[in-house]
Every structure is written in C-alpha cells, then in structure tokens.
Amino acid sequence: MKFSENWLRELVPDLPASEQLEHQLTMIGLEVEGSETLGVGLDHVVVGQIVACARHPEADRLQICKVDAGEHGTLQIVCGAPNARQGLKAPLAMVGAQIGELKIKPAKLRGVESNGMLCSAKELGLDADASGLLELPGDAPVGAALVDYLGLPDRVIELGLTPNRADCFCVQGIAADIAAANGVHLSQEVQAQVGPAIDSTLQVKLEAGAAAPRYAGRVIEGVDPDAITPLWLAERLRRSGIRPVSFLVDVTQYVMLDLGQPMHAFDRDLLKGPVGVRLARKGEQVKLLDGREAALDDDLLVITDADRPVALAGIMGGADTRVTDATRNVFLEAAHFAPEAIIGKSRRFGLHTDASHRFERGVDPHLPAIAIERATQLIMDHAGGKPGPVVVETLDVHLPQRSAVSLRRARLDRVLGVQVPSADVERILSALGMTVETTADGWLATPPSRRFDIAIEDDLIEEVARIHGYDRIPTTLPAAGAHIHAPTETRITAQALRAHMVARDWQEALCFAFVDLPLLERWGLADNHVALANPLSAELGIMRTGLLPGLAQTLAYNVARQQNRVRLFELGNVFHANGNDAPIENAHFAAVATGDAMAEQWASGARAFDIFDIKGEVEALAAMAQCTLEFVASAPAHAHPGRSADVLRDGKKIGWVGQLHPRLQKQLDVDTPVFAFELDVNALVQRKVPRAETLSKFPAVRRDLAFVVGEDVSWAKISEAVRAAAGESLKSLLLFDRYSGKGIEEGSKSLAMGLILQDNSRTLTDQVANDVMQAVTERLSHDFGAVIRS
Incomplete structure (x- = not known):
C-alpha cells in the first residue's frame, strides 16, 4: 500500500517528523517497506507554457519552442518530446536548475541555442513515465514554482501490510491507527449527502445470498465528457502508485484509496437493467476491461445487466459497459462481497487487481453507500451532472456482524507483563473506533465494522500492545527453568x-x-x-x-x-x-x-x-x-x-x-x-540402541565357496539362506566374484563368496568349519539347485 505523506497529514494534524512517523507506523504493526521523497532540489523549475513551436532545421525529432516562463520572460528551448505542442503547459527547468545529476546550462543543440529544459515526470523524479513532457492543467499559473503548484516536497510511503489488516488498505484506515498512536483526533473529511436531482434509477437484484449481501448504485446524468481529473486528485493517485486514466475512472480509484471501498463506473446508456449479482452459469463468458474473454465457472460472482454477465464481481469490470471519453450518463456501483466468495478467483485469470486484493481480505460492509456519496460529490464538483437517488439493496441476515469481545484486566496484565493504566486501555480501544463498556473484571469492546480481524480476547490485547507501544513493554527473560532433552539413540536424526x-x-x-x-x-x-x-x-x-x-x-x-x-x-x-x-x-x-x-x-x-x-x-x-x-x-x-x-x-x-x-x-x-x-x-x-560387545580373542577362519545357480536367483535370497545355514559362527559374508560366459551353462551364473567364521569362546577347528560349509552347500543345493563349481 503506497500513499502520500502530505495526504495523511491533512487527515491527522500534528504528526511527528517523517523519520519518526515511519518508525511509529512500523511499531504499530504497519511495517514501512520503503519511502521516497519527491520534489527535493527542484529549485528554478517553474510552470512554463509553449507559445510557439517550429521544427528544428537540422533534426526531424527536435522542435524549437518559445516558452513563456511568466516573470522570467520568454525562453527558447530545443525539445525532443513527442507531445510538445503550442499551448501545452509543462515543467520548465531554467538555467541553474539541478535535475538529477544534470546541471542546466545554456547550450546549443545542432546549432540552435537552448536556455533551459522542458521536463518529463521521470526526469523530475515524480513518476516512471518518460514517454513525454509532464502535461499540466490549463489553469496552471505560468511562472509559478512547480513545487508550490504540485504540493511538493512530499514523501511516498510504502507499507507491507499483513493480510489481517484489510482496514489499512486505505488512507483513512492508516490515519485512524496513527491518530490513535499519537493521541490526536482524526480530521475526518465531511461526507456530505448529495440529494437526488432526478428520479432516474436502475433496479438492483441480489441473487447470490451471503456471497453478496449488499449492493449500492446511483445514476448520474449529464456528466461533462470533457472533464479532466483535477491536479490534486491525479497527484494523489500517482503518488499511490496508480496512473491517472480518465476522470470517471480516476474518481472511483481515488475513493477506493481514500475509504477502502472498491467501486466501478458503468456507462448508463449501455445498460438495460435491472443490474444484479449472482453466481455465473457454466459456459457463460464476459469480456473484461483488459480485452480478454473470460470463460466463467459456476462458483464465480458476476454483475449482470438484464441477466447478462457484464463484469466479474469484486475483480474486474467488463469492456462492453465501461465508461469512455464519450460517456455522459453514469451508473456508479459499490458493493460488499464476502471474502470467501472472492479469495483465489482472480488467479484463475492471471489477475491480481486492487479490488480483489481488498475484497479477499474484507471490506467494511457499511461503506458502499458512503463511497457512492463521496464519488458523487467529486463528480458534481468537477464534471457536473444530475444525480438520481442512491439505491441500496441489502440482505441483512447475511451481513457480517461484529460481536462484542471481552477483555479481562488480569489476562491483559499477564500477557503483556506490564500494567497499562485502565484509562489508557479505554482510550486506545475507543480511538480505534470500538465501543467500550466497563465490566467487573475488565472491558467489553465491540469492534467497528471495518475490523474483520478482531474476534477474540488476544486480538484486543494485541491492539492495546501495539498502540501503547511495543518499545514501552520491558523485555524480561522467562523465569522458568530450561529442561535439556537428551536425543534418543533409537532414531537417526x-x-x-x-x-x-x-x-x-x-x-x-x-x-x-x-x-x-x-x-x-x-x-x-x-x-x-x-x-x-x-x-x-x-x-x-x-x-x-x-x-x-x-x-x-x-x-x-x-x-x-x-x-x-x-x-x-x-x-x-x-x-x-x-x-x-x-x-x-x-x-x-x-x-x-x-x-x-x-x-x-x-x-x-x-x-x-x-x-x-x-x-x-x-x-x-x-x-x-x-x-x-x-x-x-x-x-x-x-x-x-x-x-x-x-x-x-x-x-x-x-x-x-x-x-x-x-x-x-x-x-x-x-x-x-x-x-x-x-x-x-x-x-x-528406527534402530536398536547400540550395545557394546566383547571382541573375540580367538582367530577367525575364512572359507571361500564358488557355485553355479540360475541367472534369476538373486544374491539377496542366497545371502539370507547362507546366514540361516551357517548359524551364529558366521560373522561376515561377502560376494567377491560374479561370472557368466564360457564354461558356464547359458541361463546360469557363477558366484564366489567368502565366509568369515569366528567364535567368542574357542578356536574353531577344521571340522567345525567343514561342517558349516557342508550345511551351507546342502542348503544352497536344496533351495536353489546350486552346484559347486569345479
């Protein structure tokens, strides 16, 4: 999750300096994986406007531009950007500016003087886009310092959120946590109710039960198709890792980053209605925004228009009903989908969208109508239009409910090993949006609807610990004695x-x-x-x-x-x-x-x-x-x-x-x-416990035996028979020769083995050794038809 530090500071005033802020975020469980400062060292970079363009006489890809720099006069700039054109406003680095490692000086390019440089977003370190000049809005004040106009410097912070903290996949959620950690109030943006100006609606049908228990929609007619995304909104998107696309799409993306509620905008004129949510039917297909035709399985949720699939619910919208540059009438949607209905579904199509990432982890079920109102206000402010009433369909029985969780004072103290004052416990839980009641042995806290991760007492203890501060909990070695277990000899490790x-x-x-x-x-x-x-x-x-x-x-x-x-x-x-x-x-x-x-x-x-x-x-x-x-x-x-x-x-x-x-x-x-x-x-x-035995003081006797057996007789069977016939006096058996060929009947083989005989109580006589060899020979002859090789 990437976000702008300046955006966060608008919501939470009086935050500490950037380095301390990042440390705080990590210490409350929102690990900072990285950060980048934007707009540092951009002195002498102003808003410029190209007032004239002419082709360079010595280079087809270069243009000679006359650029109005306000109070700095009109400058001649040689530029190779493909989007350089008369009337364009773009960042202008004047002589003396330092752009990365490049010091801007007066220069001649193919014989033509150039007194500055028109810049792309990548050259300024603001974005990875190097395809052309960074295009500024038409109302950008010519000659103004770029850092002032873009709200720089700013810091982009990237968090590595754990899956249980779905509520922090938005700036409002992060702001709520950091405000609680600093003991300050969250400066909430006013969520105004935008009243309907027309009666136009689309009927909504919920047919997926618990998988989709809430769906909100609103028709807005007469939207200006030429509306452009306001600079502040585009910059917040860009600094959050999302490239602005078009005004309506940017609004839905912004609301998602702000509130955490994914949204989608349909072209109202391409919908017949009613709009519904149901499980797909085997064999159905839908064309997605990325152009691919997705074959649907019967466990996938789809958004339908007159029972025709037009989008993959919670994953990606459809191409046939998307908003375009010509869209004048819009249908906004925001829904609540159960995490288990979305988990893993996007991977079937090789997708991982911002919407699916959030829905898989859980989104506040009370957000859809709020998100619709927020998006409506933004559209009305910047593109006009007349909104209809917000239509909200809900299956109350299937909406997730946050149950009250008990927190015992004694349990909290025992787990943390330190006593957090009761007033601080109540303040922390309340600051995190919980309703807190005092009980005889502690508290009863009801988590807000956005906190899917709070279900048991230990979850509340974790909340108290992280907001109170892990660094304020003393490190104490356990007092219990350590027991060293000897490894068993009955198993190989x-x-x-x-x-x-x-x-x-x-x-x-x-x-x-x-x-x-x-x-x-x-x-x-x-x-x-x-x-x-x-x-x-x-x-x-x-x-x-x-x-x-x-x-x-x-x-x-x-x-x-x-x-x-x-x-x-x-x-x-x-x-x-x-x-x-x-x-x-x-x-x-x-x-x-x-x-x-x-x-x-x-x-x-x-x-x-x-x-x-x-x-x-x-x-x-x-x-x-x-x-x-x-x-x-x-x-x-x-x-x-x-x-x-x-x-x-x-x-x-x-x-x-x-x-x-x-x-x-x-x-x-x-x-x-x-x-x-x-x-x-x-x-x-598994093995037997090793046991020491006395080495024999008496000499060993070796006898060799060569015999012919069938080719199909294995040495393992012969070895087993020899050991059984020789008895306890056989200490070792080895095979030292195998031969087949000339002198040996076809289908047979000759094996030669050595038998090591030894006794612990006496010296073996020749007669004893001969008896052993006789027993072995008879056993091999009986069991395998073996013949002693002459």
Whole structure:
C-alpha cells in the first residue's frame, strides 16, 4: 500500500517528523517497506507554457519552442518530446536548475541555442513515465514554482501490510491507527449527502445470498465528457502508485484509496437493467476491461445487466459497459462481497487487481453507500451532472456482524507483563473506533465494522500492545527453568541423514511442496491428492504426494544447464487425502542421480552411475539404521521395467529404488539414465540402541565357496539362506566374484563368496568349519539347485 505523506497529514494534524512517523507506523504493526521523497532540489523549475513551436532545421525529432516562463520572460528551448505542442503547459527547468545529476546550462543543440529544459515526470523524479513532457492543467499559473503548484516536497510511503489488516488498505484506515498512536483526533473529511436531482434509477437484484449481501448504485446524468481529473486528485493517485486514466475512472480509484471501498463506473446508456449479482452459469463468458474473454465457472460472482454477465464481481469490470471519453450518463456501483466468495478467483485469470486484493481480505460492509456519496460529490464538483437517488439493496441476515469481545484486566496484565493504566486501555480501544463498556473484571469492546480481524480476547490485547507501544513493554527473560532433552539413540536424526548424504557426494535440494496435477498423473502418483483451495497459481495447485516428481524436475533443470553429473537428495513431507479429515502428512527421503558414478579424476576411468550404485546408497542408509533390507522386483508407473524394486524392512514396504521409465526420462529431456529412490523416513530411521560387545580373542577362519545357480536367483535370497545355514559362527559374508560366459551353462551364473567364521569362546577347528560349509552347500543345493563349481 503506497500513499502520500502530505495526504495523511491533512487527515491527522500534528504528526511527528517523517523519520519518526515511519518508525511509529512500523511499531504499530504497519511495517514501512520503503519511502521516497519527491520534489527535493527542484529549485528554478517553474510552470512554463509553449507559445510557439517550429521544427528544428537540422533534426526531424527536435522542435524549437518559445516558452513563456511568466516573470522570467520568454525562453527558447530545443525539445525532443513527442507531445510538445503550442499551448501545452509543462515543467520548465531554467538555467541553474539541478535535475538529477544534470546541471542546466545554456547550450546549443545542432546549432540552435537552448536556455533551459522542458521536463518529463521521470526526469523530475515524480513518476516512471518518460514517454513525454509532464502535461499540466490549463489553469496552471505560468511562472509559478512547480513545487508550490504540485504540493511538493512530499514523501511516498510504502507499507507491507499483513493480510489481517484489510482496514489499512486505505488512507483513512492508516490515519485512524496513527491518530490513535499519537493521541490526536482524526480530521475526518465531511461526507456530505448529495440529494437526488432526478428520479432516474436502475433496479438492483441480489441473487447470490451471503456471497453478496449488499449492493449500492446511483445514476448520474449529464456528466461533462470533457472533464479532466483535477491536479490534486491525479497527484494523489500517482503518488499511490496508480496512473491517472480518465476522470470517471480516476474518481472511483481515488475513493477506493481514500475509504477502502472498491467501486466501478458503468456507462448508463449501455445498460438495460435491472443490474444484479449472482453466481455465473457454466459456459457463460464476459469480456473484461483488459480485452480478454473470460470463460466463467459456476462458483464465480458476476454483475449482470438484464441477466447478462457484464463484469466479474469484486475483480474486474467488463469492456462492453465501461465508461469512455464519450460517456455522459453514469451508473456508479459499490458493493460488499464476502471474502470467501472472492479469495483465489482472480488467479484463475492471471489477475491480481486492487479490488480483489481488498475484497479477499474484507471490506467494511457499511461503506458502499458512503463511497457512492463521496464519488458523487467529486463528480458534481468537477464534471457536473444530475444525480438520481442512491439505491441500496441489502440482505441483512447475511451481513457480517461484529460481536462484542471481552477483555479481562488480569489476562491483559499477564500477557503483556506490564500494567497499562485502565484509562489508557479505554482510550486506545475507543480511538480505534470500538465501543467500550466497563465490566467487573475488565472491558467489553465491540469492534467497528471495518475490523474483520478482531474476534477474540488476544486480538484486543494485541491492539492495546501495539498502540501503547511495543518499545514501552520491558523485555524480561522467562523465569522458568530450561529442561535439556537428551536425543534418543533409537532414531537417526534428520541432520545425520543429511550429513551422511553430503559426505557421500550428494547435494541437498529444496523443492516446492505444491505441484501441478498433470505432473503427478504422468508419474502415476495422483491418487488421494490434496487440492489447494487458494493456490498461488494453476501450476502450484496440488500438494505433492511424492518427492521424486519435483526432485526429477530439478535434476532436469540442472542437466539443461550443462551439469552432466547430478546427484540430488531431499528430505521433506508428502501429503495424501484422508476423506473429510485432515490430510495425512508423512516425511519422505528421496534422491535422484544421473551421469558418471564418480567425479572426473586421474585414478580411474569414467563409469556411468547404474542401478547397483543407487541400491548401494539405500543399503548405506540401512547400515546407519543397523538393519537389513529386502528388495523385491516391482513395476510402478514411473519405473523402468526390470530395473525397479520395492524396498522392504521386516517384511513391510518402506519405499522404492530403481531407474526411471524411459518415457519420463524423455519428458525430462535427459539423455542419460536417471536413477532414484524414495523412502519413508519414519520407517527408515528406527534402530536398536547400540550395545557394546566383547571382541573375540580367538582367530577367525575364512572359507571361500564358488557355485553355479540360475541367472534369476538373486544374491539377496542366497545371502539370507547362507546366514540361516551357517548359524551364529558366521560373522561376515561377502560376494567377491560374479561370472557368466564360457564354461558356464547359458541361463546360469557363477558366484564366489567368502565366509568369515569366528567364535567368542574357542578356536574353531577344521571340522567345525567343514561342517558349516557342508550345511551351507546342502542348503544352497536344496533351495536353489546350486552346484559347486569345479
């Protein structure tokens, strides 16, 4: 929210200096994000009038202008602005003026003398418009100092308002807060009632129930179509970040900035009537002010003319009924729309308008008629016309009501830690527009209709604290003792997981928790998804059901930028719908990789990352948890057939590991295979408490065994069988060779493994070791048809 400091000072007299004022605004919760001083250093800049123009003989784009500077005489100025013309009044920087870093001196441009410079708004630092000279009204006094005429210097202050302070999206709301903070009275502008001069009206129909409980309208006939926006009003708009467009539009924008009530002006001659508010019907369309045809859904509010949609209620007006430079008869509208009926609707059309920004947060339901009267007065003052009566239709049962809120003295003191005098509490609440009653244990305060954010006792405590002054509340450390909780050894911490992956040459990524539904559908992960009621955009409308889709897109983004070896991991939450209950939220751990297995080096040749590498990463995580995992072949929609496995712990699935499907790889536009895993964190991080054991004093015995089995028999199954057959004497098992080819029957493979045998109470004899090897051989032969390789 941008506004002019001079405008604020008109409403609240006796305010402190600018720097202190900005500090006060921030301290009462209206954070100042920035400010800019306008009109400083514009000495020797006056109002000039071009009395004659002639083309420069040596340059087609330059004109030689004779400019009347009042008491300073008539000056010759060479000007290249496209809108320079006879009769135009514009800022004139005379010799000696300092415009930015440019010192104005007598000069020759292409051989023609120039004694000054005609200026644009950007050159003066008043606006970003550099398209031409700043055009001043025809009644601007020639020769007058520009700063005096424009009410400069001024300061533009920009606030970063929180969504709950919708009442401060207008200058009157900001003025009410700052007046309360300084203990001064707000100098309210007189809201005169403009009586009707004609009987012309348009019937109003409310057909949207609680979504639109109030609508006000007024017909004004005979408005001067040539009326121009008065300078003071245009400057207030410009300093609030709104560029003046035309008189009628500027009036509605000004009232919105002043009171906080969005308005719209229709061309009365383009309306048939009655005017109504209803929900759109599926398939209807409306042409908006920006020229686009908007296809409507049945949850959108529309303004209708004879049941024909002519505007998106609370968002943007329609092009077919807009006011133009030829409009003589106007229909002004101002309405109250429930925030829940407007929230998120504008984003469907890629819009974020000033009106929707305010309606989404809540607008005072009593403002529509007041805004109509204010706009009428401005139109009558500057463009004439004859107003009809104000027509206000209201569904009283649906209007929001502000209920009284109790504030207990004891609760206020306990929360703030300091006792604010009772008289100050009553003054603060009353200054903020509340009706205050004293009770036995405190107060009963009824907030004004504009304060949608005050509903509970803590809201009143916040109001007292911020107006009393946070800096006047002493900082006190809590007296309670601190309890240090020792971390449990039964779980691996998230920090340890991250450190483990970083140590293994992986990089952590943080992806959006919001994704696009088509993305989840391509991955086959769209089941039980959770849709956002108010998404940031259509592409971020669904809570993610898995980490891999977003992580894979991040990998593709890096590959597209010449990163040939990418290894990314993420630890984050995923979400699944749970009927009418709150969504189920689980922590997952995922990783994706492509390119070489190791960074480029001299010690070994390049080798592509493969399925065994990604499986090894999962097993390394399992080693942290001191558990053994099982890998069972699977084929989810996103996985490469034959290179994919579910990960099981104690017989329960905890995740997936494998290679992405070539279809997905192609969509990602990645040339090399992409490998990934995704695991349930809670199932992964559980571990037994480490327990110390005595190291054996007796020597270990190693026996090697080579055998031939079918190609379809996995090492995991063989390992499980060997451990079961060998018993407690087997301390370690390793696979050190795999061979298939010449000398091995087709469809078979040769595996060679080493068994490390050891006992804590004795030295193992050859007979014991032979018995173990015999048991292992028989078990492999029985279970897998294994044959000892000669």
